[in-house]
Amino acid sequence: MQLRKSSKKQAKIKLAIQGCSGSGKTFSALQLAYGLCGDWSKIAVVDSENNSADLYANLGDYNVLPLEGIYTPETYIEAIRICEQAGMEVIIIDSMSQCWDYLLEYHSSLPGNSFTNWQKVTPRMNALMQAILQSKCHIISTMRCKQDYVLSEKNGKMVPEKVGLKAVMRDGIDYEYTIVFDVNMKHQATTSKDRTNLFVNQPEFVITPETGKAILDWCNDGITIEAVIDKINSAQTVRELGEIYGAYPEWRDQLLPHYMQKKEELYLPKRTQTPNQQPQTIHFQPTLNNYNHADLSA
Numbered sequence: 001m002q003l004r005k006s007s008k009k010q011a012k013i014k015l016a017i018q019g020c021s022g023s024g025k026t027f028s029a030l031q032l033a034y035g036l037c038g039d040w041s042k043i044a045v046v047d048s049e050n051n052s053a054d055l056y057a058n059l060g061d062y063n064v065l066p067l068e069g070i071y072t073p074e075t076y077i078e079a080i081r082i083c084e085q086a087g088m089e090v091i092i093i094d095s096m097s098q099c100w101d102y103l104l105e106y107h108s109s110l111p112g113n114s115f116t117n118w119q120k121v122t123p124r125m126n127a128l129m130q131a132i133l134q135s136k137c138h139i140i141s142t143m144r145c146k147q148d149y150v151l152s153e154k155n156g157k158m159v160p161e162k163v164g165l166k167a168v169m170r171d172g173i174d175y176e177y178t179i180v181f182d183v184n185m186k187h188q189a190t191t192s193k194d195r196t197n198l199f200v201n202q203p204e205f206v207i208t209p210e211t212g213k214a215i216l217d218w219c220n221d222g223i224t225i226e227a228v229i230d231k232i233n234s235a236q237t238v239r240e241l242g243e244i245y246g247a248y249p250e251w252r253d254q255l256l257p258h259y260m261q262k263k264e265e266l267y268l269p270k271r272t273q274t275p276n277q278q279p280q281t282i283h284f285q286p287t288l289n290n291y292n293h294a295d296l297s298a
Contacts, residue, residue, distance in 0.1 A: 012136060014139050015180065016141045016181070018169075019185075023145075024183055030059055040060025043060075044092070045062060046083070046091060048071055065079050076099055080132065092140045097167070100169050143167040146168055179191060189207050229258050241262055
C-alpha cells in the first residue's frame with residue numbers, strides 16, 4: 001500500500017447504453033463508435049440480437065460477430081478476445097442482457113440453496129466485467145430495459161406501482177462503467193452516470209459521431225503508458241526508477257519488464273569494471289622514519 005499523487009491517464013472508454021426495444025440502442029452505439037475511431041473497419045459488433053446489427057450496414061463497412069444463441073459469459077469473453085486479436089478499436093456488445101438472462105436461468109436450474117448457488121454465478125459475471133474493463137479497446141455495452149415496479153400499500157393492500165425503467169442486468173452494473181446513457185423511445189439520450197462530466201445536467205440529445213469525438217478527446221487527455229515507459233528509461237537512479245514505477249499501480253504488470261530492465265542497467269556499473277579500468281596496486285617501502293628508535297633497539 002503506497003500513497004501517491006493523483007494523475008489523469010489516457011484511457012479506453014467503457015460505456016453503456018440502456019433503453020427499451022426500439023429506442024435505437026444499436027444505432028446510437030454505432031454512431032458513438034464511429035466518433036471514437038473514425039474508421040468503420042475498426043468497429044466490431046458482438047451481436048446477440050438476431051443479426052440486428054446488419055440492419056445498419058448502409059452506415060459503413062463495420063464488422064459483425066454473431067453469438068449464434070450461445071450467451072454464456074465465457075462466450076462473450078471469447079468474442080472480446082477475437083475482436084482484440086483482429087485489431088478492432090471499438091467493440092460494441094449488443095447486448096449484455098442476454099448474458100444476464102442466461103445466468104438467471106442457470107441459477108434457477110441449480111439444485112440446493114438459492115442463496116449459496118449465487119457463488120456459482122457471480123464469479124462468471126465478474127470475469128466478463130473484468131474482460132471488458134481490462135480490454136485495450138473502447139467498449140460500448142447495450143442493455144435492454146423493462147418496466148420496474150415496487151409494492152406500495154393502498155387501502156390496506158400491497159399493490160404494484162410503476163417506478164420507471166430498469167436495465168435487464170445485474171443490480172449495480174452501472175458502477176462498472178464510466179458513462180451510462182439512457183435512450184428513450186424518441187431516440188434521445190440522457191446520462192444517469194457520467195464520470196467525464198461531459199454530459200452532466202445537459203438536456204436530452206441525440207447521440208451522433210460528435211458525441212463519440214467529445215468522449216475520445218476526454219480519453220486522450222492525460223498521460224499514456226508509452227510516456228511512462230519513456231520516463232522509466234530516462235531514470236538516473238534506482239530511487240527515481242522506483243518512484244516512477246510505484247506511481248502507476250494500474251499499469252504495474254505492463255511496466256514490470258521495462259522496470260526490471262532499467263533497474264539492471266542502473267545496477268550494472270556497480271558490479272563490473274570498465275574494460276580500461278586496471279586494479280590499483282599499493283606500494284609501500286618502509287624507511288627509518290616509519291619506526292621510532294625504541295622499536296629498532298628492541
